[in-house]
Amino acid sequence: MRNSRFGKSIATLTAATAVALGASLMTAPAASAVGGSACTKNVKNHKMMVINVGATARSGPGNSYSKRKHLEWFDQVYVRCYTVKRGTQWYYGDLPGTSKRGWVDGMLLQEI
Numbered sequence: 193m194r195n196s197r198f199g200k201s202i203a204t205l206t207a208a209t210a211v212a213l214g215a216s217l218m219t220a221p222a223a224s225a226v227g228g229s230a231c232t233k234n235v236k237n238h239k240m241m242v243i244n245v246g247a248t249a250r251s252g253p254g255n256s257y258s259k260r261k262h263l264e265w266f267d268q269v270y271v272r273c274y275t276v277k278r279g280t281q282w283y284y285g286d287l288p289g290t291s292k293r294g295w296v297d298g299m300l301l302q303e304i
Contacts, residue, residue, distance in 0.1 A: 231273030233274055239269070242266060249296050254295075281298035
């Protein structure tokens with residue numbers, strides 16, 4: 193009988209831990225894509241050209257976000273808006289050759 197109570201206590205503790213862990217995982221901030229909602233200024237849809245070898249479009253405005261697409265020199269990005277993060281201007285727009293949108297560091301782009 194004593195082992196039965198102990199077993200029930202362990203099972204209850206395990207279930208409670210699993211529920212708590214699941215709840216904390218559901219409320220953890222996602223490192224997923226950030227859309228145009230992060231923009232602070234619209235730019236009336238204009239084209240910019242990639243001026244740096246190895247430029248990368250990202251899922252959010254910062255180098256910590258995941259890579260969405262490798263950009264080639266002279267690729268054109270149809271820019272929709274931008275924001276400034278830690279002194280760097282990040283542009284959000286349509287990525288060339290895809291139906292995706294992404295964020296590109298402003299130092300890697302030049303207005304056309």
